[in-house]
Amino acid sequence: MKLITERREISSRLLRFSAPIVSIAIALFVAGFLLLASGVNPLEAYREIIIESLGSIYGLSETLVKTTPLIFAGLGVSLAFRMQIWNIGAEGQIYMGALGASGVALFSGIGNHWLMMGAMFGAAFLCGGLWAGVAGFLRARWKVNEVIVTLLMNYIAILWVDYLVYGPWKDPKGFNFPLTAQFSDTARLAEYFNTRLHSGFFLAIFCALVLYLFMERTVWGYEIKVIGSNPKAAQYAGMHTGAAIFFVLFLSGAIAGIAGFSEVAGLQHRLQHGISPGYGYTAIIIAWLAKRSAIGVVIVSFLMGILLVGGDSLQLLWQLPVAFVYAFQGLILFFLLASDFFIQYRVKLVKGGRHA
Amino acid sequence: MLEILLDATVRAGTPILFATLGAIINERAGIINLGIEGLMLIGAVAGFAATHASGSLLIGVIAAFVLAFLAGSIHALITVQLRGNQIVSGLALTMFGIGMTALFGKEMVGLTITGFERIAIPGLSLLPVIGKPFFNQDLLIYFSFVLVALIWLFFYRTRWGLAVRTLGENPAAADTCGVPVNLYRFLAVTIGSGIVGIGGAYLSLASTPMWIENMSGGRGWIAVALVIFAGWSSPRAMLGAYLFGGITAMQLRFQAMGTTISAHILQMLPYAFTILVLVISTMRLAKGASQQPESLGQPYDREDRK
Numbered sequence: 242m243k244l245i246t247e248r249r250e251i252s253s254r255l256l257r258f259s260a261p262i263v264s265i266a267i268a269l270f271v272a273g274f275l276l277l278a279s280g281v282n283p284l285e286a287y288r289e290i291i292i293e294s295l296g297s298i299y300g301l302s303e304t305l306v307k308t309t310p311l312i313f314a315g316l317g318v319s320l321a322f323r324m325q326i327w328n329i330g331a332e333g334q335i336y337m338g339a340l341g342a343s344g345v346a347l348f349s350g351i352g353n354h355w356l357m358m359g360a361m362f363g364a365a366f367l368c369g370g371l372w373a374g375v376a377g378f379l380r381a382r383w384k385v386n387e388v389i390v391t392l393l394m395n396y397i398a399i400l401w402v403d404y405l406v407y408g409p410w411k412d413p414k415g416f417n418f419p420l421t422a423q424f425s426d427t428a429r430l431a432e433y434f435n436t437r438l439h440s441g442f443f444l445a446i447f448c449a450l451v452l453y454l455f456m457e458r459t460v461w462g463y464e465i466k467v468i469g470s471n472p473k474a475a476q477y478a479g480m481h482t483g484a485a486i487f488f489v490l491f492l493s494g495a496i497a498g499i500a501g502f503s504e505v506a507g508l509q510h511r512l513q514h515g516i517s518p519g520y521g522y523t524a525i526i527i528a529w530l531a532k533r534s535a536i537g538v539v540i541v542s543f544l545m546g547i548l549l550v551g552g553d554s555l556q557l558l559w560q561l562p563v564a565f566v567y568a569f570q571g572l573i574l575f576f577l578l579a580s581d582f583f584i585q586y587r588v589k590l591v592k593g594g595r596h597a
Numbered sequence: 598m599l600e601i602l603l604d605a606t607v608r609a610g611t612p613i614l615f616a617t618l619g620a621i622i623n624e625r626a627g628i629i630n631l632g633i634e635g636l637m638l639i640g641a642v643a644g645f646a647a648t649h650a651s652g653s654l655l656i657g658v659i660a661a662f663v664l665a666f667l668a669g670s671i672h673a674l675i676t677v678q679l680r681g682n683q684i685v686s687g688l689a690l691t692m693f694g695i696g697m698t699a700l701f702g703k704e705m706v707g708l709t710i711t712g713f714e715r716i717a718i719p720g721l722s723l724l725p726v727i728g729k730p731f732f733n734q735d736l737l738i739y740f741s742f743v744l745v746a747l748i749w750l751f752f753y754r755t756r757w758g759l760a761v762r763t764l765g766e767n768p769a770a771a772d773t774c775g776v777p778v779n780l781y782r783f784l785a786v787t788i789g790s791g792i793v794g795i796g797g798a799y800l801s802l803a804s805t806p807m808w809i810e811n812m813s814g815g816r817g818w819i820a821v822a823l824v825i826f827a828g829w830s831s832p833r834a835m836l837g838a839y840l841f842g843g844i845t846a847m848q849l850r851f852q853a854m855g856t857t858i859s860a861h862i863l864q865m866l867p868y869a870f871t872i873l874v875l876v877i878s879t880m881r882l883a884k885g886a887s888q889q890p891e892s893l894g895q896p897y898d899r900e901d902r903k
Contacts, residue, residue, distance in 0.1 A: 571692035
């Protein structure tokens with residue numbers, strides 16, 4: 242008796258669709274043992290996560306608050322994925338976006354709310370875009386590995402923000418905390434229902450729709466897909482792959498940068514140390530789970546939002562480190578990758594020896 | 598002055614050296630491993646925990662190797678046996694490592710151990726300038742010297758090394774010659790991961806004998822970039838790692854001297870410099886200065902063989 246694998250001629254839709262759900266379920270099961278090992282009853286923990294994130298209007302609003310930056314960053318990463326470009330730098334692009342938006346809010350002196358919003362948005366878009374654009378340029382010009390460049394630039398972006406909030410931009414009245422002065426009301430997004438939910442969330446949904454139309458209904462969107470799946474054919478068809486690589490990474494970073502705008506204008510109302518607790522890394526998982534679909538990004542971001550809100554409450558209740566969420570996300574990816582195998586291949590038990 | 602700077606260079610470069618060597622073994626067999634950062638953390642926490650529990654540094658280093666070996670086997674299983682996406686699997690491994698070490702390292706924050714101590718090699722340590730920095734160091738640093746030589750010998754002077762290199766270039770050819778592709782790739786990933794783990798252990802057992810959450814601070818990513826600088830060769834990895842050790846040492850020296858330049862700006866230097874080096878070595882690569890393993894990143898399926 243021997244196990245053999247053979248490639249499936251057609252992979253079933255049912256398998257494809259259920260794979261992410263099954264992966265999350267298995268990851269929850271395995272993570273349960275990790276929780277047990279650290280002295281927490283997993284069933285209680287999971288119940289807590291659901292109650293905290295979905296059990297009340299306030300909980301739900303907090304989940305949406307966390308979903309917001311995830312949607313932007315997830316959209317950015319998944320746009321690059323479309324072209325088989327890896328933007329691992331969404332985290333840094335969020336920081337740069339926040340930096341740009343904060344610079345405008347603090348120093349531009351614009352008096353009109355809408356003008357201010359536009360300028361902050363534009364600054365965040367540009368800062369995030371150029372930050373990723375560096376990697377895009379290097380990749381397009383000299384084929385420099387964009388995974389490493391975007392990743393290393395995260396560290397630099399975080400240090401830039403730290404430099405500013407510990408140094409020149411520090412609030413003189415802030416008791417020496419690493420943060421800038423609060424923004425004026427002109428530089429704040431509207432909030433709703435007496436919660437922290439702000440218009441950034443609706444902007445994120447709007448962005449997802451725009452990106453969906455861009456990818457599915459425009460020639461550019463089509464070209465990005467072609468270049469991603471078959472760069473040689475794209476070149477024969479006269480598409481400018483180099484320019485497209487730069488453009489896509491720029492746009493990818495710019496969208497992630499909007500998350501920075503939305504965080505400082507909608508939620509924090511100032512620039513401070515640790516403005517993103519790793520949204521940019523979670524975005525990579527979101528993009529992968531969403532299979533590059535803009536609508537999928539919104540759904541998966543919401544699931545991850547639940548996880549993050551739940552993770553916070555686990556930290557409060559059982560002193561679990563926040564980074565535990567990363568372990569869980571890593572597990573989801575492992576099982577998702579493994580499930581891809583079973584979508585593509587069939588495993589059979591056959592009689593006989595080596596040459597059967 | 599130069600002696601002190603060189604000494605700090607070697608000490609700061611060693612964890613990156615181990616990590617780069619481990620990554621080279623992975624990539625020589627054709628598997629990209631972006632889990633280096635996570636593996637370093639796993640090695641750091643495992644090494645510290647085992648040393649704290651047993652009182653033996655040797656047991657700490659072995660534990661770091663074994664735990665990173667096991668974590669690496671997840672990546673190996675997914676990328677080799679299941680032919681999954683190597684980039685995503687590596688990223689998952691890094692996230693997994695960051696999360697797991699934060700979870701299980703929580704109890705160990707604030708504990709102390711006696712770390713590796715310097716042992717002067719008689720004679721050699723008296724050499725001018727290079728004597729102290731290279732031959733008045735701890736055992737792990739001496740081990741890294743030996744490892745650099747061993748890995749070079751393995752790849753260029755043994756039949757097995759040739760087989761592993763062929764896996765990175767042309768796995769179908771290796772398969773035809775009867776090399777067990779999946780087994781060798783699996784071993785290259787796991788053993789390479791174990792060596793990365795020793796690099797992590799250097800951080801928690803020698804650099805600063807304690808456990809700090811996320812203490813690798815991006816060194817794993819620097820190592821991934823250094824593999825390209827090193828042109829997949831272990832002696833050049835040594836050069837690259839010390840280059841970075843040098844930048845770090847200088848940066849720390851500046852801070853100690855009380856410069857007016859912000860510490861945050863100085864801390865950017867190693868990362869910015871890595872990007873610069875990556876760009877230059879990629880340009881050299883294009884000119885054919887060294888060769889990237891031909892099949893790097895591609896899963897191997899015998900059914901696809903032409």
